[in-house]
Amino acid sequence: QVQLVESGGGVVQPGRSLRLSCAASGLSLSSYAMHWVRQAPGKGLEWVAVVSYDGGHKYEADSVKGRFTISRDNSKNTLFLQMNSLRPEDAAVYYCARGVDRNFYGMDVWGQGTTVTVAS
């Protein structure tokens, strides 16, 4: 069965760090761009970051630039999101999603999401 499984979410105080992981099963990620997308409670989808298939190119949303870092380990078929200096507005469900191909045009497989709560 093809699936992406996120982990690492939880409750964290403002200013602290958290590292999310996204493990793939039943599919190889090495030929695809990979994204993180988040959704605050009751809100729409917000793109967070993307990494190219080989890790050579990375882009982040302005709202997380300088605080969040996306990375991947193709040998482990896993995607990561290092989140530093967390703010209350970063609270959301975080989804990882596979790109449709090596480009950044769309996302065809999504995980179930992991919840991040930022509160003191």
Place this chain on the structure above:
Amino acid sequence: SYELTQPPSVSVSPGQTATITCSGETLGDKYASWYQQKPGQSPVMVIYKDTKRPSGMPERFSGSNSGNTATLTISGTQSLDEAEYYCQAWDGSSVVFGGGTKLTVL
């Protein structure tokens, strides 16, 4: 920064055609994708690269993109199509989502 605009809500009767628009400057020069999200579930891609359907997606879902507007069309709308729909595009340095359209089938 690049923006995509969707109507907040669209209503359609069962069996009729639903049309959801997504507007952005020269959006027709970019590839548009569409996602369906039901409450408590992860998004599901319904259209990518303007007109392509992912494997297994029903043929009643179709897309177009020209000028400043991308359009998602659902023919013969069914009650199970009731959901939030998001458009999305890549602007060269970031992914942009529209604000979402709540499709009500009544």
